[in-house]
Amino acid sequence: MAELLQFVFSGLTVGAIYALVALGFTLIYKASDIINFAQGEFVMLGGMITVFVAHAGVPLPLAALFAIVATTAIGLALHRFAIEPARGATSVALIMITIGASIFLRGTAQIVFDRRFHSLPPLFGADPIQFGGAAILPQSLVVLASATAIVIVLWLFIERTIFGKAVIATAANRLAARLIGVDTRRIVAFSFAISAAIGAIAGVLITPIALTSYDAGTLLALKGFAAAMLGGIGSAPGAVVGGILIGMFEALAAGYLSSNYKDAVAFLIILVVLVVIPQGLFGRAKIERV
Amino acid sequence: MAIAAIFVSVPWFFPSAYYYRIGVLVFIFALAVAGLNLLMGFAGQVSLGHAGFLGIGAYSVAIGPTHLGMPSWFCLFAGAALSAAVAFFVGRPILRLKGHYLAVATLGFGLLVAIVLTNEAGLTGGPDGMTVPRLTLFGWSVRGSDAWYWISGTTFIGGFVLALNLMGSPTGRALQAIHDSEIAAQVLGIDVARKKLTVFIISAVYASVAGSYLALFNGHVTPDVAGFLRSIELVAMVVLGGMGSILGSLVGAGLLVVLPQALTIFHEYEQALLGLILIVFMIFLRRGIVPSVAAVIFGWRK
Amino acid sequence: MMILETDRLSIAFGGVRAIDEVNIAVESGQVFSIIGPNGSGKTTLFNLVSGIYTPDDGSIRLAGQTATGLAPHELARRGLSRTFQNLQIFYRMSVLENVMVGRHRHERTGILADLLHLPAVTLQNKATDAAARAALARVGLADFAERSASSLAYGALKRLEIARALATEPSLLLLDEPAAGCNPVETQEIDAVIRSIVKDGITVVLVEHDMRLVMNISDRVHVLANGRTLAEGTPEQVRSNAAVIQAYLGIHGSQEAIRAFD
Numbered sequence: 107m108a109e110l111l112q113f114v115f116s117g118l119t120v121g122a123i124y125a126l127v128a129l130g131f132t133l134i135y136k137a138s139d140i141i142n143f144a145q146g147e148f149v150m151l152g153g154m155i156t157v158f159v160a161h162a163g164v165p166l167p168l169a170a171l172f173a174i175v176a177t178t179a180i181g182l183a184l185h186r187f188a189i190e191p192a193r194g195a196t197s198v199a200l201i202m203i204t205i206g207a208s209i210f211l212r213g214t215a216q217i218v219f220d221r222r223f224h225s226l227p228p229l230f231g232a233d234p235i236q237f238g239g240a241a242i243l244p245q246s247l248v249v250l251a252s253a254t255a256i257v258i259v260l261w262l263f264i265e266r267t268i269f270g271k272a273v274i275a276t277a278a279n280r281l282a283a284r285l286i287g288v289d290t291r292r293i294v295a296f297s298f299a300i301s302a303a304i305g306a307i308a309g310v311l312i313t314p315i316a317l318t319s320y321d322a323g324t325l326l327a328l329k330g331f332a333a334a335m336l337g338g339i340g341s342a343p344g345a346v347v348g349g350i351l352i353g354m355f356e357a358l359a360a361g362y363l364s365s366n367y368k369d370a371v372a373f374l375i376i377l378v379v380l381v382v383i384p385q386g387l388f389g390r391a392k393i394e395r396v
Numbered sequence: 397m398a399i400a401a402i403f404v405s406v407p408w409f410f411p412s413a414y415y416y417r418i419g420v421l422v423f424i425f426a427l428a429v430a431g432l433n434l435l436m437g438f439a440g441q442v443s444l445g446h447a448g449f450l451g452i453g454a455y456s457v458a459i460g461p462t463h464l465g466m467p468s469w470f471c472l473f474a475g476a477a478l479s480a481a482v483a484f485f486v487g488r489p490i491l492r493l494k495g496h497y498l499a500v501a502t503l504g505f506g507l508l509v510a511i512v513l514t515n516e517a518g519l520t521g522g523p524d525g526m527t528v529p530r531l532t533l534f535g536w537s538v539r540g541s542d543a544w545y546w547i548s549g550t551t552f553i554g555g556f557v558l559a560l561n562l563m564g565s566p567t568g569r570a571l572q573a574i575h576d577s578e579i580a581a582q583v584l585g586i587d588v589a590r591k592k593l594t595v596f597i598i599s600a601v602y603a604s605v606a607g608s609y610l611a612l613f614n615g616h617v618t619p620d621v622a623g624f625l626r627s628i629e630l631v632a633m634v635v636l637g638g639m640g641s642i643l644g645s646l647v648g649a650g651l652l653v654v655l656p657q658a659l660t661i662f663h664e665y666e667q668a669l670l671g672l673i674l675i676v677f678m679i680f681l682r683r684g685i686v687p688s689v690a691a692v693i694f695g696w697r698k
Numbered sequence: 699m700m701i702l703e704t705d706r707l708s709i710a711f712g713g714v715r716a717i718d719e720v721n722i723a724v725e726s727g728q729v730f731s732i733i734g735p736n737g738s739g740k741t742t743l744f745n746l747v748s749g750i751y752t753p754d755d756g757s758i759r760l761a762g763q764t765a766t767g768l769a770p771h772e773l774a775r776r777g778l779s780r781t782f783q784n785l786q787i788f789y790r791m792s793v794l795e796n797v798m799v800g801r802h803r804h805e806r807t808g809i810l811a812d813l814l815h816l817p818a819v820t821l822q823n824k825a826t827d828a829a830a831r832a833a834l835a836r837v838g839l840a841d842f843a844e845r846s847a848s849s850l851a852y853g854a855l856k857r858l859e860i861a862r863a864l865a866t867e868p869s870l871l872l873l874d875e876p877a878a879g880c881n882p883v884e885t886q887e888i889d890a891v892i893r894s895i896v897k898d899g900i901t902v903v904l905v906e907h908d909m910r911l912v913m914n915i916s917d918r919v920h921v922l923a924n925g926r927t928l929a930e931g932t933p934e935q936v937r938s939n940a941a942v943i944q945a946y947l948g949i950h951g952s953q954e955a956i957r958a959f960d
Contacts, residue, residue, distance in 0.1 A: 133451040141496050192679045197495045198442045202635065203678045205444070205628060210671025217664055324624060328507065331500065366515040372512070373504040380501045558813045565812035565819050566805040566826065573788050573799045580786035583748060584866055585774030585803035594809055 111240035113361040114354065115214025119246040119315065121353020122253035123149070126308040128337065128345035129257070130301035136277035136340055137290075137297035139197065143204040144184055146327025147211040148302045151177045152309025153318035154215060157224040166227070166357025174306040180211070185295045208327065215320040228314035245314045252311055256304060257346055264342075273297065277340075329356075329372040336379050338386025347387065416541035418654060423548035426649035427555050429633045430642050431602025434559055436631070437640030438568070439595045440575030444498045445506020446630050449479045449600040451513055451622025453607030454528075458617050459519055461529040467608045468531045472608040478598050479604035483613045487596040506627045506662065511617040525618030534667065544613050551609070552646075555602055559642045562598075571595055601628075625667070632670055635677050638684030647685055700762065701870050701901050704896055706744060707756035716742045718925040719756065722899035724918075728871075729896055730911045731904040733936075735945055736921035740808075740905040741783055743922065744874050749773045750781045760870070774803055779863040780872035783857050783905075786851040787847050794843040796858060797830035800865030804829075833865040834858075837891050860891060870901045877908045884913055912939065921945070 121223065127145055134142045155173035161167050192200060195381025230247050232323050234241035263271035275283040276293045285288050316322075333352045352372050360368035379386060428450060435441050456475025458538040460466045460540060466474070481610045490501040513520050520526060531538040538544070570591050582588050611617040629652060637648025656666050681688055702724040708788040709717045717739045724730045745751045747758060748775040750769040755768045760776050765900050768776075779800075788796050788958050834840045837857040842850065850858060855874055863871055873892070877885045889911055896902055906912050912919060912933070919936040929936055936942055 123619055141500070188675050188679070195678065198499055199678050200680060201444075201496050203632065203675050206632075206671045206678065209625070209628060210668050210675065213665065213668025213671055216667060282526070324445025329505070332504075337501065341403065345642050364515075366510065370511045373507045376504040377490070377501055377508075379503075380493055380497055384497055386494065561815035561819075562813055564805055564823070566802060566822060567812040567816070569791075569795060569799050569807055572791055572795075576788040576790050577786040579750065579770070580788070580862075581799070582770035583750075583780055584773060584862065585771050586799075586802050587771050598813075603929055674821065 107363065108240050111237070112175070114358045115237075115240060115242050115246060115352035117357030118313075118350065119249050119353070120356065121350040122249050122328050122351050123308050123316075123326070123349075124333045125346045125349025125379055126253055126256065126304050126362050128152075128333035128349045129260070129342060130347040131239070131331055131334040132337075132340060132342050133297045133301050133304075134294075135334070137273060138189075138276075138280075138294045138340075139195070140189065140200050141204065141339075142184075142298070142301065143201065143327050143331075144208040144323075145209060145301060145305055146323035146325070147208050147215075148177050148181060148305025148323075149309035149312070149326050150215065150318060150320065150323035151180060151211070152312035153226065153322070154219050154309075154320065155226065156310050157226060157307075157313070160226070162215035164272045170310045173310060174303055177309075178299050178303045181298045181305075182295060185298040186304075189294070189298070190291070206361030208323065212321055212323060219320055221320060221333075223319045224313070225309070226313040227315050231269060243315060245257055245311075249311045249315070252307065256307065260300075260304075262340070269296075286345065325369065328376075329369075332372040332376040332379075335376055335386055338388035341388040344386055344388035354393045398475065401568055406531075407532035413520035414541075415484050416545045420541055420544045420548045420613055421610075422650045423545075423552040423655045424613070425630075425633065425653055426646045427548070427609075427651050428603045428606035429637065430552070430555050430559050431599035431606075431629055431647050432630050433634050433637075433640065433642060434571075434602075435561065437597050437638070438563060438575065439571040439592065441592060441596070442683075443596075443599070443627075444499050444631060445502040445503040445504065445509070445624075445627050446599070447622045447624075448509035449483065449507040449603035450610070450626065450630075451509050451619070452479045452482060452605035452642045453604030453671045454621045455513060455520060457531075457608045458521075458526050458528045458603075461520065461541040469533060470531060472605065473611075475608050476601045476604045479600045483597040483600035484593065487593045488589075490597060491592045503624070503627070506675070507620065507624060510619050510622040510624070513622055516688075520619070524540055525616060528615050530615065530673060531612045538612070545672050548609055548613075551605065555605075556642055556646075561643075567591065567594070571691040586685055590685060608626070628674070629670065632674050632677075635682075635684055636673065638686035639682075639688075641686040644684050644686035646694065700724065701728045701760065702730075702747065702903065703759040704747070705757045705759070706754050707743070707758065707938055709746060709751055709754050714924050717746060720922070720925070720927055722920055722927075722930075724870075724901060726901050727896070727899060728917040729892065729902045729904060729915050731906060731916040731919045733909075733912055733919060734905065734928070737924075738922040739925040740831060740922055741874060742925075743904060744780065744872050746779060748872060753778075769939075774866060774868075777867075777869035778872070779866045779868035779870070780861040781856075781863050781874055781876060783874040783878065785859060787858060789846075789848040790848055792832055792843070793839060793845050793847050793850065793858060794827070794834065795849050797833050797865050798826050799831065799864045800862040801826040801829050803866050830865055833861040836864060836894060837861045838887065853880050853887070854875065856884075857879065857891065858887065860888075864895065864900075868900060870903065871895065872903045872905075874905050875907065876904070877906060877911050889915060 112210045130145045131142060134140055151172050153177055159172050160169040182261060184207050188203055192203055228245040230244040234243050263278045264273060273293055275288055276290050280290050329352060333344045333348035336351060337348030352375060356368050356371045359371045431448050432443060435443055453475040454619030456478060456691060457468050457471045460474060463469050486505055490498060493501055514523050570586045573586060578588050584639055607621060633648035633652050636651055638644030699724050704720060706719045706721060707717055708719055720743060732743060734740055746753050748766050752767050757764060759765060760778060765776065766772060773820055788799065805826060807819050811818050831843060833839060834843055835859055839854060839861060840855055877888045880888060885908060892902055892915055914930050916933050919933050921936055921942050922928045928945055929939045929942050
């Protein structure tokens with residue numbers, strides 16, 4: 107029982123990160139129909155930039171803030187220089203562009219930083235809390251709380267502000283949104299910025315637990331994407347649910363089956379979801395009109 | 397024909413075995429890329445996990461001789477057959493998908509292959525890989541870049557010819573039609589699902605043979621051969637050389653093999669450069685080098 | 699002989715009954731037109747008959763044999779072909795190649811022969827080329843054979859789709875708004891093409907908005923409104939049917955029309 111609780115908690119923690127990555131995917135997809143593979147790199151950059159800036163002597167909270175701002179800027183640059191010029195490209199071409207961007211960021215990170223693993227000091231100390239026989243890191247609770255907070259803030263923003271309404275309109279029908287005066291290009295740029303920020307925050311939060319390195323982004327992106335697909339791409343609650351589910355499946359598989367294959371869980375889920383219910387749990391199937 | 401002429405004459409200019417080695421690598425990758433090009437450029441599908449088949453071919457000639465005592469050349473064919481079978485079982489459900497769904501499904505497939513290869517250490521030697529016994533044909537041990545140059549070169553030319561044949565045939569026209577409008581193709585009597593599966597299997601076999609050659613040539617294989625980065629490299633070669641142009645496969649493979657070798661300082665920048673190339677080409681030169689150059693040359697003729 | 703019959707055919711999309719219990723019966727060798735206001739389900743009916751949608755209810759019979767739920771390529775093998783309202787031309791191929799794809803049903807080489815370019819393939823390519831050129835000649839596009847499909851004018855593309863469908867040697871041809879977007883001259887050309895097709899014994903089912911074309915060329919007309927059959931009969935019968943006039947022009951409009959015809 108204690109073992110199960112342990113797995114559940116680690117599953118929830120890593121699931122929260124996947125949920126944030128998935129949210130980033132979903133936000134950009136809703137605004138522009140683009141699958142942004144560089145999403146994982148945003149998480150990596152959040153962690154790595156914080157580490158190196160803190161190393162240079164900057165106090166940790168400021169380093170983290172800087173990292174988040176810098177990553178957001180990178181997200182905007184990605185949109186401005188790689189996505190915008192490719193307007194009108196097929197969805198596959200756009201995926202390849204974002205994959206190219208992801209590899210580019212990875213490669214650059216490898217040069218600018220280094221190839222080693224890095225960590226950050228946890229927020230509330232490293233002593234695990236005992237709960238029902240399981241040991242939970244305080245940082246896990248920080249991750250869960252922050253993820254919840256971000257989801258709520260995002261939801262409030264989308265539902266309650268004019269800008270949020272504009273995002274919904276753009277997501278529903280881009281041409282119609284433009285016709286009523288929404289600057290869809292700014293909305294898409296904005297979605298990149300927010301996704302980058304969310305990713306960076308996730309990166310800062312998870313590095314104390316899971317470490318980070320220049321190539322941590324790829325695996326995260328793929329699992330986050332699996333989560334978004336599972337929940338139904340285009341559905342924000344779906345992304346969150348999907349992330350938690352994938353985290354849980356992974357933790358349980360690692361605990362009860364084989365820890366070597368835990369990475370395979372997410373990919374197996376992608377394949378199964380795509381074949382059986384391509385629209386995911388909360389998505390809607392598209393009907394092709396001839 | 398021109399390729400054959402070049403292929404035969406170029407080695408006269410090689411000052412050292414090192415150049416043969418590059419030639420071998422170019423032909424090996426060009427073979428894999430040609431197959432991928434049939435799938436992506438010609439039939440309009442997408443595969444972001446094609447290195448998975450590279451891996452199956454590579455490990456077949458490693459595991460077969462080492463653990464099962466079978467001769468290498470037999471394992472090469474067995475690997476190709478295995479790849480074809482895997483392509484059949486995986487392709488049937490996922491080729492129904494389109495656009496980014498298909499892209500991600502193939503991505504997942506490639507990653508699963510890489511994970512299995514990494515984890516089954518008892519069979520595959522794990523992350524550090526395993527040694528591959530040299531190919532022996534009729535008692536003669538095939539080693540040396542020059543021998544492999546001829547082998548890989550002729551195989552590529554063979555694959556090139558087969559691909560060209562396919563493109564000018566009824567099946568080829570059907571594949572092109574599927575690329576432009578699946579629904580019209582169906583209505584004209586083309587069994588779209590079956591054709592897609594056929595070209596997927598063909599491209600898998602091309603990749604498998606290329607992977608086997610790579611393993612036999614290098615004498616060593618690691619799970620990276622099936623990894624994500626490798627799959628993207630293949631796609632980049634397709635994009636660079638020209639989607640749908642088999643000649644472009646040679647150009648794309650050539651550039652992406654030669655560049656890192658020629659500019660060794662770029663080894664650090666390799667990934668960043670790869671990403672940049674993908675971005676730039678997908679935005680500005682989507683058709684790739686060969687078709688763009690051809691358009692310019694033939695455009696002038698008109 | 700009834701070449702196409704539907705029996706209580708129905709399909710709904712998310713709660714909207716796009717086609718509701720529609721029965722049609724097309725005799726071999728006829729020109730059968732389906733008309734109706736926008737949104738009445740004409741193209742949906744085509745998509746059902748050509749296998750692109752699967753009906754929720756009802757059945758379809760081709761030449762007396764059940765054809766419900768068959769995939770488009772299987773229906774093609776039974777002699778059905780169609781054109782599309784939104785052109786589905788293979789833009790990357792030449793005009794001739796587009797039509798050559800239409801010959802697929804009659805091509806006999808397998809994948810191995812294709813890969814190895816056996817002599818059978820050379821012969822097949824020649825035969826396909828000749829048949830495709832013949833089809834192009836029938837719609838008046840023989841001179842455009844080598845041009846890229848993307849370079850053709852809209853009216854020519856419409857005829858190209860017809861040529862491509864003809865190349866399959868169908869017994870039943872569904873034409874989805876062949877004259878849409880065509881000027882009067884192009885419409886006349888389409889009219890002539892359809893007549894020549896019918897003379898060869900091919901049954902033509904037409905969806906069309908151009909009333910003059912429909913009235914001139916049809917043997918029977920079937921009117922759809924809101925997914926349901928409104929009327930059916932000869933062109934004259936349908937033209938003077940009050941319910942039909944009302945569906946198209948509305949109550950006031952139809953009263954005006956009656957007054958105009960008096």
